[in-house]
Amino acid sequence: VCIAILMDEVVAYDVHLPVLGESYVIKFPYDNPYKSQRSLMTKVIEAILTEQYALLESPTGTGKTLSLLCSALAWQKQQIRQQNRDDEEEAQEKQNRVGQTRMSEFTKNRIELEYEDDELSFSLGSDPLQYEPQSTNQSLANLSLPSNSTTFKDSNNTKKNNQPSKIFFLSRTHDQLGQAVKELKKTVYRPKIAVLASRDHYCIHPEVQSTPSAQKTQKCLQMCDTGACSYYKKKGDLAKNKSWFDFKGENKVLDVEELKILGVEVGACPYYASRSRASSADADLIFAPYNYLLEPETLSNLNINLDNSIIIIDEAHNIETVCRDAASFDTDFDSLQDIIVALAESGERYSDFKTFFEHLYKILRDESKNLYNINATNYNNNNNNNANRNPSYNSKNSFNLRGVDLAGRMREKKIDEKVWENVMSDLKSIQSDYKDLRKRKNSGEKASSNDFTSSEDKEDEGISYPLKGPKLQTLGKVLTRFSYLIENPESFLVQFITETTGLPTKVTIPCLNPAISFKLLASKARTIILSSGTLSPIKSFASELGTPFPHTVTL
Numbered sequence: 001v002c003i004a005i006l007m008d009e010v011v012a013y014d015v016h017l018p019v020l021g022e023s024y025v026i027k028f029p030y031d032n033p034y035k036s037q038r039s040l041m042t043k044v045i046e047a048i049l050t051e052q053y054a055l056l057e058s059p060t061g062t063g064k065t066l067s068l069l070c071s072a073l074a075w076q077k078q079q080i081r082q083q084n085r086d087d088e089e090e091a092q093e094k095q096n097r098v099g100q101t102r103m104s105e106f107t108k109n110r111i112e113l114e115y116e117d118d119e120l121s122f123s124l125g126s127d128p129l130q131y132e133p134q135s136t137n138q139s140l141a142n143l144s145l146p147s148n149s150t151t152f153k154d155s156n157n158t159k160k161n162n163q164p165s166k167i168f169f170l171s172r173t174h175d176q177l178g179q180a181v182k183e184l185k186k187t188v189y190r191p192k193i194a195v196l197a198s199r200d201h202y203c204i205h206p207e208v209q210s211t212p213s214a215q216k217t218q219k220c221l222q223m224c225d226t227g228a229c230s231y232y233k234k235k236g237d238l239a240k241n242k243s244w245f246d247f248k249g250e251n252k253v254l255d256v257e258e259l260k261i262l263g264v265e266v267g268a269c270p271y272y273a274s275r276s277r278a279s280s281a282d283a284d285l286i287f288a289p290y291n292y293l294l295e296p297e298t299l300s301n302l303n304i305n306l307d308n309s310i311i312i313i314d315e316a317h318n319i320e321t322v323c324r325d326a327a328s329f330d331t332d333f334d335s336l337q338d339i340i341v342a343l344a345e346s347g348e349r350y351s352d353f354k355t356f357f358e359h360l361y362k363i364l365r366d367e368s369k370n371l372y373n374i375n376a377t378n379y380n381n382n383n384n385n386n387a388n389r390n391p392s393y394n395s396k397n398s399f400n401l402r403g404v405d406l407a408g409r410m411r412e413k414k415i416d417e418k419v420w421e422n423v424m425s426d427l428k429s430i431q432s433d434y435k436d437l438r439k440r441k442n443s444g445e446k447a448s449s450n451d452f453t454s455s456e457d458k459e460d461e462g463i464s465y466p467l468k469g470p471k472l473q474t475l476g477k478v479l480t481r482f483s484y485l486i487e488n489p490e491s492f493l494v495q496f497i498t499e500t501t502g503l504p505t506k507v508t509i510p511c512l513n514p515a516i517s518f519k520l521l522a523s524k525a526r527t528i529i530l531s532s533g534t535l536s537p538i539k540s541f542a543s544e545l546g547t548p549f550p551h552t553v554t555l
Contacts, residue, residue, distance in 0.1 A: 012188040019045045026074045029066070029186045036062045036555045040531075041071035047527045047551045048075050048165075048310055054551035055538055056531040062555065064531055066183045068312050072167050072529075073189040076284065076310070080164045163308070165526055166283060167191075170290035171314045172322075174201055174256065177287045180314065181255040184285075190251045191284030194277040196292055196302070197256050202271035204263050205231055218469055220271075225438060231269040238268035239276050279303045290319065294326040294517050296480055297473065300431075306524040316530040320544050323514035329481040330508040331474055333368075336361050339475050342467045353426045356419075357475075360482070363409055368496035368504040371399035399504065403485050403492030410486065420483045427479050434472055481509050484516055491516055515546025522547050 012027040017038060024045055033041075040056055044067070047054035058064040171177050174197055181195060199216050203209055208229075211219040223229040243262050244252055254262065256270075263270035278286045279302060290313050292298050293306070313319060340361060343354035410416070467475060485492045491513035496504035511517070522528055530549070535541050542549045 010186065010188050015041075017042050017045065020049060024074065024078075026070050027188050028070055029188075033067070034063060037064075037067040039553050039555065040064060040067040043551045043553050044068060044071040044312075044529060045075055047529055048072070050550070051526050052551060053522070053527060053547055053549045054529045054553075055535055055542060055549040056529060056553045057533070057535040057538070058531065058553065058555045059533045064533075065180050065314060066186065068314065068529065068531060069169065069180070069184055070187055070189065072310055072312060073187070073191060073285070076164060076167055076191070077189070083164055163281070164284075166305075166309045167285045168293065168306075168309055168311045169285065169287050169314065170293060170312065171287075172290065172318065174198075174289065176315055177289065178255055181253060181287060185253050190253065192251045192277070192282055193253060193285045193287065194274050194283050195254070195256055195259065196274055196278055196286065196288040197271075199271055201256050202260060202263075202269075202274065204260060204270065205229055221469065229269070231263065231267060232272060234266065234268035235272040235276065236268075238263055238266050238270060238273040241266055241268075275302060279305075290316075291322055291326060293521060294322060296326075296520070297476055306521070308526045309524070311521065311525045311528045313528065313530050315532050317532040317534045319518075319530060320514040320541075323517040323545070324511045326517040327481065327484055327511035327513075328509060329477045330506060331478060332506045333361075333365065334505070335471075335474050336364070336478070336507075339467070339471055342471050346467070350426070350430065353423070353430070356415075356423060359413060359415070360410075363406075363413060364494075364496075364507055367401055367406065367409065367494075368399065368507070371401060371496055372498070372503055375399050397498050399496045401494040401496070403489040403494060406492075406494050407486055407489035415486075417486055420486050423479060424483055427476060430467060431472065431476065434468060481511075484511070485509065488513065488516055513546075514544055518545045518547060 010029065012029060013031045015026045015028045015033055015038075017024050017026060019042055026041055028037075036058055040058060043054050043056060046052075056064070056068075169177075169180055171180060177195065177197075181193075184193070199208065199220055200213055203216070203220065205220075205223070208216060208220050208223065220229070224232045227233070238259075241262065243265075244254070259270045259274060263273065277283055278288075286304070292302065293304075293311070299306075336357075340354065340358055343350050343357060346354075481492075485494075491511060493510050493512060495508040495510065497506040497508060498504045499506070528547075536554065538549070538552055538554065
């Protein structure tokens with residue numbers, strides 16, 4: 001049965017779908033969804049209800065994106081309504097319990113009546129005529145609860161987090177996300193949304209816009225840190241602007257270009273406003289390129305909580321490549337040496353961390369030299385008999401070492417999983433120091449004597465911290481990838497590369513297993529739904545990602 005509902009200029013029809021023995025209502029913009037759309041929406045609801053994963057293969061032009069959005073948002077809306085009812089009932093129940101407890105104490109302790117020789121006397125003073133009873137509200141406020149009672153605040157601390165699930169709609173490109181936002185506008189669903197995009201798409205500052213893409217991030221951060229960007233200062237004004245809502249107070253669906261125009265009108269940064277809204281507790285639906293959630297550094301910078309979330313990855317046919325790239329990394333020995341120098345300039349605070357990083361650098365440098373000498377000899381002698389030995393001979397300019405062998409070298413130096421746990425903990429402290437310093441810098445606080453300084457920073461208008469910017473990013477990426485390698489050495493390869501002649505100058509750490517990144521995402525989400533026009537063969541696709549997908553559709 002389909003019932004038409006008209007909201008402004010958007011028409012919606014109630015589409016009833018049987019799912020796991022229950023009837024679910026989806027508000028759909030068309031009165032007669034395709035059979036393929038019904039199948040997709042049913043599987044989405046099933047996957048969410050069972051907290052499992054789904055692979056949905058549906059050709060282009062079958063209304064796939066619209067089906068994914070409507071079904072997930074219908075379930076979320078029902079969950080929010082149910083959560084609100086539960087919260088109201090729980091609050092009322094607690095209020096009744098507290099009121100009964102307090103009234104019982106009030107009745108018991110308020111006044112003691114003593115009968116002496118058939119005369120009534122009050123125990124609250126020598127002269128009963130001077131007694132003035134307090135108001136009931138004052139009495140209740142002054143009474144203390146029994147020690148075993150529970151206040152609202154205490155209850156919230158012990159209660160399991162039952163916040164409604166956020167929905168993340170991910171796709172490969174910004175254009176694809178823009179199309180998904182257009183599909184959302186066809187529906188009656190109006191969640192609070194955020195559309196994440198790069199500075200290239202969002203930045204409205206003329207000076208940053210004219211900066212080459214490769215340097216745009218650093219230019220933006222520098223201007224924000226020094227207070228030179230007026231748009232950044234007013235980012236909060238944009239997040240609260242009434243243009244986010246229609247005349248009825250409902251959320252508007254704004255795409256990247258619309259938010260950018262609004263940013264110009266308000267004089268506030270749409271890039272940081274969208275990030276702020278995405279990380280807020282009440283954001284319902286977040287659109288983003290899927291590398292934003294798969295790359296650990298990007299996810300950490302966004303400060304987004306993925307717990308119990310619903311993650312929909314559209315156009316997911318190349319998700320395996322993206323997952324491998326997210327766990328891979330390349331750098332050069334000069335950059336690693338720069339990090340060691342910066343750690344030295346930090347003084348005694350990170351001396352142990354510096355010592356560890358020097359050991360790691362030495363292991364990489366020694367292995368690159370050994371491989372270079374072995375392969376140079378083989379190459380010069382034109383001896384190909386050793387070409388397939390490990391360490392492997394690749395070419396005169398590239399030398400490969402298996403992740404298993406590098407992990408073995410590290411363990412020989414007493415660098416094992418336990419050491420890496422401590423290292424990653426120290427890394428978080430370093431990153432936290434930098435973030436705290438940036439916050440104080442942006443708030444106008446002066447640097448303290450405990451802050452880090454270096455000759456380079458004294459000439460820079462940015463933050464006074466040796467590991468700022470690219471150095472800190474490189475440090476985080478290198479250590480995170482090596483922590484993956486230590487845990488899963490068979491899934492990695494280490495390549496040492498020399499561009500011309502002489503010793504290798506670059507280090508590349510390619511990940512061979514897409515499951516490394518995907519499992520990190522899957523460990524936090526309630527459910528993950530992968531959709532594309534081409535996911536076949538389904539079984540091998542699921543096997544590559546190392547995760548079971550009980551719910552599948554192939555159309």
